Amino acid sequence: xxxxxGGGYIQNVEMSTSNPDVWYAYVDVCxxxxxxxxxxxxxxxxxxxxMSDRGRGMNPRSLxxxxxxxxxxxxxxxxxxxxxxxxxVSRDGGKTIRPTxxxxxxxxxGARRTAGILLxxxxxxxxxxxxxxxxxxxxxxxxxxETWKNVGLQRxxxxxxxxxxxxxxxxxxxxxxxxxxxxxxxxxxxxGLYRSDDxxxxxxxxxxxxxxxxxxxxxxxxxxxxxxGGGDLRLSxxxxxxxxxxxxxxxxxxxxxxxxxRFQAIGAGSDFFVAADxxxxxxxxxxxxxxxxxxxxxxxxxxxxxxxxxxxxxxxxAKAATTIKVDPRDDRHWLLTDWYAIWETQDAGASWHxxxxxxxxxxxxxxxxxxxxxxxxxxxAADLVFxVSRDGGKSFSHDxxxxxxxxxxxxxxxxxxxxxxxxxxxxxxSGSVTILRSTDGMTTWSVPQLKGLPRLAAGQxxxxxxxxQPGRERLFACVSGTVEPGKGGxxxxxxxxxxxTWFGMGLPADMSYAKSEWDSAINPQIAVGPDGxxxxxxxxxxxxxxLADRERGVWEPSSLRFTSWAQPVxxxxxxxxxxxxxxxANGEFAxxxxxxxxxxxxxDVPERIESISFDAHxxxxxxxxxxxxxxxSRDGGKTxxxxxxxxxxxxxxxxRTVIDRRRLFLITGASGxxxxxxx
Numbered sequence: 189x190x191x192x193x194g195g196g197y198i199q200n201v202e203m204s205t206s207n208p209d210v211w212y213a214y215v216d217v218c219x220x221x222x223x224x225x226x227x228x229x230x231x232x233x234x235x236x237x238x239m240s241d242r243g244r245g246m247n248p249r250s251l252x253x254x255x256x257x258x259x260x261x262x263x264x265x266x267x268x269x270x271x272x273x274x275x276x277v278s279r280d281g282g283k284t285i286r287p288t289x290x291x292x293x294x295x296x297x298g299a300r301r302t303a304g305i306l307l308x309x310x311x312x313x314x315x316x317x318x319x320x321x322x323x324x325x326x327x328x329x330x331x332x333x334e335t336w337k338n339v340g341l342q343r344x345x346x347x348x349x350x351x352x353x354x355x356x357x358x359x360x361x362x363x364x365x366x367x368x369x370x371x372x373x374x375x376x377x378x379x380g381l382y383r384s385d386d387x388x389x390x391x392x393x394x395x396x397x398x399x400x401x402x403x404x405x406x407x408x409x410x411x412x413x414x415x416x417g418g419g420d421l422r423l424s425x426x427x428x429x430x431x432x433x434x435x436x437x438x439x440x441x442x443x444x445x446x447x448x449x450r451f452q453a454i455g456a457g458s459d460f461f462v463a464a465d466x467x468x469x470x471x472x473x474x475x476x477x478x479x480x481x482x483x484x485x486x487x488x489x490x491x492x493x494x495x496x497x498x499x500x501x502x503x504x505x506a507k508a509a510t511t512i513k514v515d516p517r518d519d520r521h522w523l524l525t526d527w528y529a530i531w532e533t534q535d536a537g538a539s540w541h542x543x544x545x546x547x548x549x550x551x552x553x554x555x556x557x558x559x560x561x562x563x564x565x566x567x568x569a570a571d572l573v574f575x576v577s578r579d580g581g582k583s584f585s586h587d588x589x590x591x592x593x594x595x596x597x598x599x600x601x602x603x604x605x606x607x608x609x610x611x612x613x614x615x616x617x618s619g620s621v622t623i624l625r626s627t628d629g630m631t632t633w634s635v636p637q638l639k640g641l642p643r644l645a646a647g648q649x650x651x652x653x654x655x656x657q658p659g660r661e662r663l664f665a666c667v668s669g670t671v672e673p674g675k676g677g678x679x680x681x682x683x684x685x686x687x688x689t690w691f692g693m694g695l696p697a698d699m700s701y702a703k704s705e706w707d708s709a710i711n712p713q714i715a716v717g718p719d720g721x722x723x724x725x726x727x728x729x730x731x732x733x734x735l736a737d738r739e740r741g742v743w744e745p746s747s748l749r750f751t752s753w754a755q756p757v758x759x760x761x762x763x764x765x766x767x768x769x770x771x772x773a774n775g776e777f778a779x780x781x782x783x784x785x786x787x788x789x790x791x792d793v794p795e796r797i798e799s800i801s802f803d804a805h806x807x808x809x810x811x812x813x814x815x816x817x818x819x820x821s822r823d824g825g826k827t828x829x830x831x832x833x834x835x836x837x838x839x840x841x842x843x844r845t846v847i848d849r850r851r852l853f854l855i856t857g858a859s860g861x862x863x864x865x866x867x
Contacts, residue, residue, distance in 0.1 A: 189548060190581050190861045193492060195572055196549025198525035199301060200511045201227075202251050204258035208517070210281075212261060213530060214248035215549035216297040218858035220263060222282055227523075227532060227543035228491070232859050233282030246858050247273070247296030250307035254332060255314050262333035264307045264319060266294035275307075275319060277333045289336045293322040302452045302510040304348025304362060304401035310387075312356045318388050320346035320361055323377065328388045341391055345377040348401045352427070354410040357387045360428060364398045364417070383428055394428050402428075403456040406516060408475050413461045419449040421463065437479030438463075438471060446507060453524070457514040462537075464524060468506035470537055483537035490542050504528055505540070548860030553615070553710045555861055556601035557848040559804065560608050564630060567861060568598030570705060574613060576630045580851075581863055596620040596646075599709045602654040605804075606661040610684055614651045614665070617705050621650045623665070625685050636685035642667065642675055649676060652702045652709030658718040658762045658804065664691070666713040666724065668701040676701060678714065678724065680741065691741030700727040708755040710844075711799075715758040719765035721783035725756050732756070732770060734784030748778050748787035759800035761824065763807040769825060771797035771812075779825065793819060793828060799844040806850055813843030818852070820866065831866075 197216040204210040211223040219234025234246060247267040254260035259281035266273015273296075275289035295301055310316035319327040325342040326349070329335060345366035352358035365379040381398040382391045399414030399422070412424040413434065419441040423434040441449035446466045453464040460474040462483075471480040488505055508527040515521035523543075524531040530543045551570035558564035565577040567584065573595050575584040599615035609629040616622060621644045625636045642649040644667075653666040662682050669676030676699060677692025692699075702709035714724040722735040723746065730750035733743040750756050754773030761767035766783040775796050778787040795814035803809035812819040812828065819828040831852075844855040847866070854862040 189546065190567060190575075190577075190584065190863070191492070192548055192550065192567065192569075192575055192584055192586075192860055193544045193546065194528045194542075194549070195569070196551075196858070197297075197301070197508075197510065197527055198530050198544070198547070198549070199248070199296075200251070200305070200525060201513065201523050201530055202253050203515065203523075204253050205255045205516070207258040210253075210258035212251050212253060212282075213525075213547060214251055214263070214296070215547065215858075216247060216301055217551055218549045218856075219246050219265070220248050220251055220261075220282065221547050223543075227530065228545065230544070230546045232546075233278075233285075234859065236278075236282060236285050247294075247298075249273075249294040249296040249301065250305040250319075252307050252309045252317060252333075255309075260332065262307065262309075262317060262329075264292075264294040264321070265296055266292065266321075267297045273321070275327075275333065275336065288334055289319075289327065292319070292324050292327070295322065299366075300345070300347050300400070302508070304350075306346060306349055308349055308351050308359075310351045311353055316351075316387065318349050318351065318359055320344075320349035322346065323373070323375075326361060326388060326391070339388055339391075341382065343375075343378050344380075348399070350402050350404070352410070353404050353406060355385075355427070357385055358427065359384045359388050360402055360412075361391065362398045362400060362402065362414075364400055381428060400452070401454060403454050403461065405456045405459055405461070405475065407458045411475070413454055413456060413463075415451050415454055415463075419451060419465075421451060421454070434473075435480075437473075437481065439465075439469075441465075453509040453512045455512040455514050455522070457519040460519070462512050462514060462522065464506050464509035464512045466508045468504070468509070468526075470506065470512070470524075472537070485533075485537060485540050487539040488541070489539070492542065492545050505531065549858055550860055551597075551858050552855045552861055553597065553599045553705075554601055555846045555853045555855060556603055556611075557846075557851075558603050558611070558629075559605040562805075562849045562851075566598075566601050566611065566613070566630065568601055568613065568615065570597040570617075572597075573615075574598040574601075578630075581861075595622055595624055597705045598624075599652045599705050600654045600712065602656040602663060604656055604661060604663075604684075605658050607684065610661075612654050612656075612663060612685060614654050615705055615709070616644075616650070617646050621646045623651060623654070623685055627684065636681075638688065639686060640688035640690070641665070641679060642669065646705075647703050650703050652705060652707075653713040655712065655714050655716045655722075657716045657720055660720070662716075662720070664714055664716055664722065666701045668699075668703040671695045671697050671699045678722075678741065678743075689741070692743070693741055694736070694743035695724075695733060696726060696729075698726070698728060699724075700729075702727075711755055711757055712759075715760035715768060717760040717765055717768070717783070718762055719783075721760070721766055721768075723758050723760070723768050723770070723780070723784035725758065725770075727755050730756060730772065732758070732784065732787070734780075736785075744785075746780070746784050746787060748780075750774070750776050752776065757797060757800050759802055759810075761802050761810075762804040763802070764824060767824070769800050769810075771800060773798070795819075801845050801847045803847045803850065805848065809847060809850065811845045811847045811852060813845040813854075815843065818843065818845060818854075 251263035274287040344363035348362040366377040380393040422431040439449035596617040604610035671677040720738040732746040750772035752772040752774030799813035818831040
């Protein structure tokens with residue numbers, strides 16, 4: 189795995205009470221992880237997903253460990269883009285998983301994912317569990333998650349559900365007011381703070397105003413602390429019947445999201461509470477104390493130096509903190525999760541260290557290698573843009589200050605094979621869409637002059653695919669928007685990106701090039717061969733086009749139009765002029781040997797193909813990323829063999845590949861990049 193830890197929203201860490209060395213963590217953009225050495229090292233569990241489950245399974249929202257068995261877990265997954273999720277169980281520590289409830293709505297990467305938990309286990313009977321999805325109603329299990337019973341309270345957007353630690357049969361459920369626009373189906377939700385006193389069978393609304401999250405001390409009357417948004421913290425000593433202000437000593441929150449005094453992480457020890465605001469400040473308040481006092485860290489340590497290189501956690505410690513947890517066995521042992529990492533303290537907050545080795549919750553877009561030096565790699569990802577390696581992926585550097593505000597995620601990388609040291613990136617989001625260039629071997633970066641290109645902006649005219657013509661200083665770009673000069677279409681540059689010529693004659697006005705990084709932009713939308721021949725496609729019609737006039741930029745329809753709804757995948761053979769491969773998600777696979785003018789369908793690859801990659805330095809070698817398997821060809825695509833020994837690579841949840849110098853890079857959707865050699 190590329191050593192790029194952190195980067196996603198670490199939502200929570202659960203510690204086993206029967207084996208203190210076993211921890212589980214989950215992140216908003218990837219499935220759960222497990223540690224068997226108390227957070228020193230982690231391994232992903234989501235390779236256990238079937239291909240059909242991998243989409244919804246990648247967004248966990250809550251997880252519960254059986255206190256009798258650290259290998260027995262139940263967890264909830266789903267996101268608001270796919271409209272439904274699952275409740276999974278595993279009895280072997282995540283090696284295998286089974287869905288026990290389907291089509292339930294948990295938003296692991298959706299609205300309010302930072303608030304509370306939506307799955308809890310009774311402290312009196314470990315077989316009793318409660319789950320609170322959005323709109324579906326409260327779910328109860330009496331058999332450790334194997335079966336579930338719906339007890340009502342539909343049409344609520346729950347943010348937290350808890351068993352009372354001191355009163356058998358008592359539960360709380362939080363459903364704050366939710367504007368319809370924030371719910372997945374756009375419909376209004378009811379609101380309220382609810383309590384059950386009969387194990388969840390019936391519920392009573394205590395009040396219409398509901399907190400986002402609750403926590404409870406383990407001693408001294410077990411009072412409840414709740415945050416109602418912003419800096420509004422309140423205390424209840426009567427089981428949620430009444431609430432009193434409890435924010436004395438805390439700063440007033442500002443209007444920004446990352447601001448002192450705005451809280452979304454609260455926790456409780458035996459006789460005290462802790463809270464972390466989104467600016468990275470931590471506070472403690474003992475029961476009976478008149479106000480909160482700030483806990484100022486004296487030392488921050490990175491167990492892995494890569495964390496400092498990539499994400500600068502010393503400057504971002506506890507930013508947008510989502511959980512702060514006190515170990516029930518040790519009041520001085522706390523865990524904190526935030527936008528970037530897991531942090532651990534064993535001295536009540538005086539010193540903290542990272543605990544995130546091998547957790548890489550980055551949405552990965554692409555990997556590219558320098559044609560002049562294979563040790564030089566660029567890894568493109570969402571949000572954090574890109575990482576640079578000069579030792580073949582053993583270590584990476586990352587300096588977001590060099591391109592702050594210019595690019596929001598690198599979806600495409602094009603090294604020049606004609607000019608040593610020249611490389612280009614494109615991508616972005618939220619308006620920060622552009623092309624970056626380095627001409628000194630990835631040392632410094634700048635935006636080229638971009639003369640002739642339209643004004644680039646996400647959702648309008650945007651560029652998410654670059655392609656270089658092998659052996660020539662010629663760069664192609666696919667620009668979204670209406671295809672006409674000065675707007676959308678294909679553009680070509682021959683001077684390192686400073687000036688561009690429109691190259692879109694013959695393409696339909698609605699070419700459907702990607703307008704955002706999530707708009708299928710991670711798959712290349714144009715493929716260019718060594719003789720300047722090129723193939724592109726209309727994502728809406730699935731019609732392929734070939735470059736009929738390579739000097740004037742005139743395109744004509746190819747013989748191939750795919751029938752599937754999914755975006756096609758295309759690739760050009762860098763060693764054989766005119767040789768192109770194309771595939772679509774319904775299983776169609778086609779080949780052209782005349783520059784894309786005509787394609788013939790092939791039926792020798794039984795799986796659906798999700799990526800095609802030629803090895804520019806090993807003629808004849810290419811890899812197909814297929815549904816659940818990788819296939820290698822050593823003869824230019826005439827025959828393929830299945831790579832049965834993939835050394836643990838998680839092909840179960842990703843088959844997007846890049847091959848370079850017989851090195852295979854497996855690009856996962858939310859778990860970083862894995863690599864291995866094929867010789």
